[in-house]
Amino acid sequence: MSEIKLVFEEPKQRKKAPQHLADLTPEERRAKAIELGLPAFRANQIATHYFTHFSDDPETWTDIPATMRPLVAEHFMPKLITLVKSVDCDNGKTRKDLWKLHDGVMVESVIMRYKDRTTVCISSQAGCGMNCPFCATGQAGLTRNLTAGEITAQIVAAAKACNDGEIGEDPTRLSNVVFMGMGEPLANYNPVIRTVRNIISPNPDGLGIGARSVTVSTVGLVPGIEKLMKEDIQVTLAISLHTPDDELRDTLVPINSRWKVKEVLMAADAYSDNTGRRYSVEYAMIRDINDQAWRADLLGRLLKNRDAHVNLIPLNPTPGSKWTASRKKDEMEFVKILEDYGVTVTVRDTRGREIDGACGQLAAAEKV
Ligand code: SF4
Numbered sequence: 001m002s003e004i005k006l007v008f009e010e011p012k013q014r015k016k017a018p019q020h021l022a023d024l025t026p027e028e029r030r031a032k033a034i035e036l037g038l039p040a041f042r043a044n045q046i047a048t049h050y051f052t053h054f055s056d057d058p059e060t061w062t063d064i065p066a067t068m069r070p071l072v073a074e075h076f077m078p079k080l081i082t083l084v085k086s087v088d089c090d091n092g093k094t095r096k097d098l099w100k101l102h103d104g105v106m107v108e109s110v111i112m113r114y115k116d117r118t119t120v121c122i123s124s125q126a127g128c129g130m131n132c133p134f135c136a137t138g139q140a141g142l143t144r145n146l147t148a149g150e151i152t153a154q155i156v157a158a159a160k161a162c163n164d165g166e167i168g169e170d171p172t173r174l175s176n177v178v179f180m181g182m183g184e185p186l187a188n189y190n191p192v193i194r195t196v197r198n199i200i201s202p203n204p205d206g207l208g209i210g211a212r213s214v215t216v217s218t219v220g221l222v223p224g225i226e227k228l229m230k231e232d233i234q235v236t237l238a239i240s241l242h243t244p245d246d247e248l249r250d251t252l253v254p255i256n257s258r259w260k261v262k263e264v265l266m267a268a269d270a271y272s273d274n275t276g277r278r279y280s281v282e283y284a285m286i287r288d289i290n291d292q293a294w295r296a297d298l299l300g301r302l303l304k305n306r307d308a309h310v311n312l313i314p315l316n317p318t319p320g321s322k323w324t325a326s327r328k329k330d331e332m333e334f335v336k337i338l339e340d341y342g343v344t345v346t347v348r349d350t351r352g353r354e355i356d357g358a359c360g361q362l363a364a365a366e367k368v
Contacts, residue, residue, distance in 0.1 A: 017102050018078035020149030021046055022156075022198050023191075026205045029076075036075055038068065046076050048204040054160035056153075081107075081153045093168045097157070101126070101150060105143050107182055109154040111161060113168045117213075119176035120158035124151055124192050125183025130219050131254050132242075134286060136318040137182045146183070148194035155199060159207060174207075178215040180238070180282075185216050186224030192216065193228075196235060211235050217282060219253050220264035229271045237271050237279040238311075239264060243290040244299040252290065265302065272307045281310045285326040285334065296334040300341030310338055310345045 021029055021043075029043040045063055049055045056077050058069040081099040084106065088095040093113040100106055107123040128135070129142035158174050165171040177199050179185040185192045196216070202208045217238035218224060225237065241261065243249045249256040259267075268279045281303065285291050303310065312334065314325040326334070331347065338345045 015103055017080055017147045017150055019075075020078055020080055020147070020153075021050060021076040022149040022152035023147055023194065025194075025197075026201070032075065036071060038071075042068070042072070043076075044204050046072060047206075050077070050156060051198070051205070051207050052203045054156050054163060056156070078102075080147075080150050081157065083157075091168070092166075095161070095167060097154075099154065099157075101146075107146065107150075107154070109158060109181055111158045111167050111174075113162075113172060117175045118162050118167060118172050119178055120155055120174060121178045121180050122151060122154045122158075123181035123183055124179055124185040124188050124195075128183045129187065130184045132219070132252060134252065134284060134315060134318075134321065134323045139318070142183075145188040146191060148191040148198065151191060151195040152198045155195070155207065175209065176213040176215075177209060178217070178238075180215070180217045184219055184221065186218045186221040186228070189224055189227065193231060196231075196233060200233065200235075212277070215280070219255050220259050220267075221255065222259045222263055222267045225264075225267040225271055229274045234275050234277055236277055237268060237275075238282050239268050239279060239308075240282040240284075241265075241299075242282070242284050242286075244295060244302050248290060248295075252286075261302070265306065265308075268308070269306060278307045278309055281308050282313060283310060284313045284315045285331055286315045287324050287326045287330070289323065291326040291330045291334055293330075293333055293337060296337035300338050300343055303338075303343045304341040308343070310343055311348050312345060313348045 024032060026047070029047060030040040033040050033043040042064065049061050055061070058064060058073040058077055061069065064072055081101060083097060084100050085098045086095055094110065096108055096110045098106055098108050105126040107126050109123060110121045112119050112121070123146065125145050126143040127140045128137045130138055132138040155177055161167055162172045162174045179192065196214060198206045199209050199214055200206060200211045211234040215236040215238050216228065217240055219240045228237070240253065241264070242252050244261060246256060246260050249261055272279050299310070312331065314331065315323060317324045335345050335347065
């Protein structure tokens with residue numbers, strides 16, 4: 001049990017990130033404006049600049065009196081993330097950004113433009129305490145939780161990049177957000193939920209992206225899934241299962257020693273029943289570790305009557321790791337077995353593979 005307790009301990013106290021508009025609810029934003037001696041409507045103006053026009057520089061906001069702008073900048077728009085490096089591939093349609101936070105901690109986000117949507121994959125923690133052995137982020141441990149301001153800033157930056165025509169050949173709209181970068185989102189619950197509300201609230205309070213276009217992934221923190229269910233927001237839940245049997249999962253996803261496969265799936269079923277949303281099961285295909293036909297069979301039996309969709313993700317190996325992606329023939333057999341059970345399956349494309357697309361790899365490389 002001691003290991004599990006550790007996972008939920010707040011990492012070492014660091015200087016807190018300054019409070020940002022995105023850390024506050026719309027009511028708190030207005031209350032803060034009044035506290036600063038500004039009329040409440042200024043909070044809406046600030047939110048419009050940030051969430052609708054993706055601007056974070058009050059000096060350029062001509063509808064705010066020039067004398068007021070320094071106060072607004074200090075109390076609502078402190079600079080939370082600074083771009084260190086961007087790497088792109090797929091003709092500019094995939095871009096990974098490495099960000100430095102106020103205390104020097106690095107996190108990353110990835111923007112992926114597809115035919116029908118543009119998605120940003122964001123980090124909710126710096127590092128991760130879940131310790132999955134095949135994951136670069138997991139190897140470094142948890143540095144700290146991100147604030148809602150820091151998570152939201154990655155999304156607003158992505159929305160701006162899309163709007164400015166930096167992703168692909170022409171401007172586009174950021175349409176989807178997935179919490180699948182560094183960190184376990186449900187281990188940083190309140191900032192993640194504040195961020196989700198920033199994403200789905202209509203302008204001016206938020207970005208106005210539909211809840212159904214937001215995916216929150218988890219390794220299976222059952223109390224977190226239950227709490228999320230009660231929020232009454234229809235975000236898609238993704239369960240990072242990676243194997244259907246507890247014996248291997250205890251090793252691949254160590255938190256499994258606390259919440260077993262069946263408990264996690266039951267919590268996901270309840271989430272699906274309550275929200276009417278099909279959930280997804282994420283499965284990193286690791287050669288000769290979890291990609292055997294008998295495991296596909298076990299997974300098929302587990303999922304055949306559930307409202308779940310399987311995403312198989314060819315493992316993007318971390319440098320120096322003994323783990324690697326499955327052989328194509330094993331992957332194809334795995335898909336076929338699942339489909340024979342009537343389970344819907346997608347093999348995720350390996351966007352960003354050549355730019356160290358797996359979570360944590362760019363940040364890890366930068367530290368070397
Ligand atoms: S796979 Fe996800 S949950 Fe596991 S260590 Fe990596 S970031 Fe954390």
